[in-house]
Amino acid sequence: MTETRTAPTAQEWIAHDPDPASAAELAACSPEELEERFARPLTFGTAGLRGPLRAGPNGMNLAVVMRATWAVAKVLKDRGLGGHEVVVGRDARHGSDEFALATAEVLAAQGFTVRLMFAAVPTPVVAFTVRHAPAVAGIQITASHNPPSDNGFKVYWQDGFPIVPPIDREIEAAMAAAPYADEIPRKPVVPTGVDDVQRYVERAAQVRRSHGSVRIALTPLHGVGGEFALDALARAGFGDVHVVEEQFAPDPDFPTVTFPNPEEPGATDALLRLAAEAIAEVAIALDPDADRCAVGVPTPDGWRMLTGDETGWLLGDYLLTQIDPGPVAAATVVASSVVSSRMLAAIAADHGARHVETLTGFKWLARADQGLPGHTLVYAYEEAIGHCVDPSAVRDKDGISAAVLVCDLVAALKLRGRTVLDALDELARRHGVHTTTARSRRVADLDEAAALMARLRAAPPDRLAGHAVTMTDLSAETGPLRTDAVILAGGDGETSVRVAVRPSGTEPKVKCYIEVRCADVSDLAAARARARRVQDTVLDSLQQYGL
Numbered sequence: 001m002t003e004t005r006t007a008p009t010a011q012e013w014i015a016h017d018p019d020p021a022s023a024a025e026l027a028a029c030s031p032e033e034l035e036e037r038f039a040r041p042l043t044f045g046t047a048g049l050r051g052p053l054r055a056g057p058n059g060m061n062l063a064v065v066m067r068a069t070w071a072v073a074k075v076l077k078d079r080g081l082g083g084h085e086v087v088v089g090r091d092a093r094h095g096s097d098e099f100a101l102a103t104a105e106v107l108a109a110q111g112f113t114v115r116l117m118f119a120a121v122p123t124p125v126v127a128f129t130v131r132h133a134p135a136v137a138g139i140q141i142t143a144s145h146n147p148p149s150d151n152g153f154k155v156y157w158q159d160g161f162p163i164v165p166p167i168d169r170e171i172e173a174a175m176a177a178a179p180y181a182d183e184i185p186r187k188p189v190v191p192t193g194v195d196d197v198q199r200y201v202e203r204a205a206q207v208r209r210s211h212g213s214v215r216i217a218l219t220p221l222h223g224v225g226g227e228f229a230l231d232a233l234a235r236a237g238f239g240d241v242h243v244v245e246e247q248f249a250p251d252p253d254f255p256t257v258t259f260p261n262p263e264e265p266g267a268t269d270a271l272l273r274l275a276a277e278a279i280a281e282v283a284i285a286l287d288p289d290a291d292r293c294a295v296g297v298p299t300p301d302g303w304r305m306l307t308g309d310e311t312g313w314l315l316g317d318y319l320l321t322q323i324d325p326g327p328v329a330a331a332t333v334v335a336s337s338v339v340s341s342r343m344l345a346a347i348a349a350d351h352g353a354r355h356v357e358t359l360t361g362f363k364w365l366a367r368a369d370q371g372l373p374g375h376t377l378v379y380a381y382e383e384a385i386g387h388c389v390d391p392s393a394v395r396d397k398d399g400i401s402a403a404v405l406v407c408d409l410v411a412a413l414k415l416r417g418r419t420v421l422d423a424l425d426e427l428a429r430r431h432g433v434h435t436t437t438a439r440s441r442r443v444a445d446l447d448e449a450a451a452l453m454a455r456l457r458a459a460p461p462d463r464l465a466g467h468a469v470t471m472t473d474l475s476a477e478t479g480p481l482r483t484d485a486v487i488l489a490g491g492d493g494e495t496s497v498r499v500a501v502r503p504s505g506t507e508p509k510v511k512c513y514i515e516v517r518c519a520d521v522s523d524l525a526a527a528r529a530r531a532r533r534v535q536d537t538v539l540d541s542l543q544q545y546g547l
Contacts, residue, residue: 007041007057007176010034016180019062022055040446041175044168046361046505048154050143053095060143060151063181065099066106068153069139070184071174073110075167076137081158082111087138089117089126089193091289092224092250093151096120099141103153105186118191120224120250122290123154124398128203129196131160131395145261145287146507148254160395162363201228203393204401205235209322210412213237217275217283217296218403219244221260221267222251225290229400236404238411242278244270254288262287262294262305262385272296272303282410282420286399292385293399295406297420306420309341309436309515311406312381313427314420315389316344318409319379320351329353335368335380337361338474338481339500339513344381346431359483361505362386366395383436383513425524433518433527435535440509441547449503449510452546456486456501461545464499465516465537467491494519495530497538501547512547514538 008016010026017023029037037056042049042064049068051060076082086107090100097120104116115133117125123140130138138156146152155163155171163171178184216233218241220226226248233241247256247270254260257267262285275283275296283296283303295306306314316334323329329352336344337360348355354375358364362380366388369377380388386397389405413423428434443449460471469490474483485502500513516531516538 008180010038012180013038013056013063016182017055017063018066018182019055022061022063025055043172044155044163046363047144047162048152050146050150050152052149053151060095060099060153062098062102065102065141065153066181066184067175067178068171069103069106070110070178071171072137072139072155073107073112074174075170076112077110078170081136083113084136085113085115085133087115087117087126087129087133087135087156089121089123089138090141091123092120092252093141093143093288094148094252095151096141099151099153101189102186103139103141104189106184108187108189109185114189115193115196116189116191117193117196121193121197122225122228122400124291124394124396124400125197125200125228127156127160127394127396127398128200129193130156130158131393132199133196134159140289142289144289144291145259147259148252156396161366162361162396164363164367197228201231202235203390204232204398204404207390207401207405208236208408210408210415211237212411212415213240214281214407214410214414215278216241216407217244217271217278217280218242219247219268219271219284220286220290221257221262221288222247222249222254223260223286223288223290224250225286225400226250228290229284229286229403232400232404233407236408238404238407242274242280244274246270260288262292263308268294268296268305272305275303281414282407284403284406286403287385290399291397293387293402293406294385299421307436308381308383308385309343309434310424311385311387312336312340312383313343313347314409314423315381315387315402315405316379317347317423317427318405318412319389320347320353323351323353323378325352331375333369333372333375333377335365335377337365337382338483338485338487339502339511340381340383341434341436341515342498342517343427343431343434347427350430357481359481360502362388362396366391383438428524428527429521433521433524433531434515435528435531436513436515437535437539438514439512439539439542439547440504441512443508443510445508446503449508452510453484453486453501453503456545456547460486460488461541464488464490464497464541465534467495467497469497469499491517495534497534499538499542510547512542
């Protein structure tokens with residue numbers, strides 16, 4: 001094996017870049033730009049490596065992908081997992097095909113058996129295949145819902161779990177000491193995976209519990225999920241599906257949206273227009289790698305998208321109604337993240353099930369039942385429209401199986417003469433009105449995000465919307481919830497306020513997650529209006545803290 005070195009200097013990197021175009025790009029950089037490109041390499045965040053498509057160690061390019069793959073191979077071998085199978089997949093972004101092939105060929109040269117997916121596939125396909133092949137690891141080339149200029153490198157470990165510390169830090173250390181990229185060997189790999197895709201789609205269709213049909217509007221937002229979702233829905237008995245034609249085929253430029261993220265303003269406008277025109281009963285938007293699912297529903301005032309929390313409440317409650325009460329329910333786990341709504345915990349308690357709160361990210365949510373002998377995770381979600389509805393199949397968020405389950409829920413409600421809005425009202429009557437919203441503040445870099453968090457910790461607000469609040473600094477925790485985040489919470493018996501603030505793990509942002517709960521539900525419309533007023537006041541208050 002080639003002797004490893006310390007991290008290359010800029011000139012060494014340029015001399016050994018396997019991509020002549022990237023080498024030329026770096027050679028043309030000003031000294032200031034070159035210094036910025038080499039100041040801080042990409043690191044593993046909430047969902048792997050992600051960065052702009054550009055040359056140098058803090059961008060996504062062939063050299064970075066090859067060094068990262070070599071590092072994954074080294075860590076696997078150091079842990080006694082050399083020579084086993086690794087799954088490699090990709091989405092349809094710029095560079096994904098080249099990066100996936102390089103990943104597969106580097107792994108093969110390191111002695112691994114490689115299952116390289118024959119075409120662009122949703123990220124959950126890779127997670128599923130790692131778990132059921134079984135393989136020792138999986139790598140998906142994707143930047144999920146990031147802008148068109150980005151790409152990424154997501155790593156799964158045994159049983160299809162996204163990696164967590166210390167594995168991610170071990171890979172980063174190995175990357176820093178990896179050989180020059182042009183000295184990393186590659187070995188040809190023949191693509192495969194047709195049977196794996198079919199098995200995944202068949203399993204996604206099986207999350208259905210009820211019967212009956214609904215009319216569906218669907219968009220994959222120019223991503224890779226369209227055909228897979230249609231296939232899974234058809235196998236589940238949903239054949240009346242209308243698609244946003246101009247967004248159906250994969251397109252790495254995402255030409256009809258400003259950001260390819262169903263949560264962004266305007267991203268689902270075309271979907272909701274189609275839903276109204278087709279007289280649909282539910283609208284589904286997948287993000288570009290189809291691991292997230294957003295839901296739209298008709299209302300008396302027109303169509304609207306549900307929040308990720310609202311979908312989480314509905315799916316959590318729906319799945320728990322399928323569980324036998326008593327000992328079975330007591331051994332059942334549902335999970336949500338520290339920045340998501342508190343209502344799922346109340347729903348779980350109502351069903352006699354166990355709720356677990358985790359750090360943000362499905363690498364933690366997917367492990368919510370670990371350390372709980374005799375307990376089984378059946379559902380996990382986070383407010384960013386991520387839902388794990390079949391953990392025994394996919395231990396990560398999965399937009400396609402979630403879409404099937406959403407349509408199943410709508411069909412089940414329809415059979416009872418009820419709607420999604422009726423179901424949300426029922427949950428509010430049982431657990432209080434909850435309203436949630438989020439605000440993101442873009443920052444220039446990690447240093448600006450750290451400075452903003454430091455100012456908040458040094459002088460936190462003591463009142464929000466007229467309610468006394470106290471701060472919990474999760475960076476000072478010693479248990480599993482230790483992270484770079486603060487929680488501001490308070491209120492009285494009638495109204496409670498909660499704000500979670502954290503830097504994003506995937507984008508240059510600091511995010512605020514606001515939840516208001518009103519206990520008096522004698523008049524739901526009045527309670528919701530009151531909660532929204534409090535929520536707006538909280539948002540205004542946060543502005544003075546730069547949030």
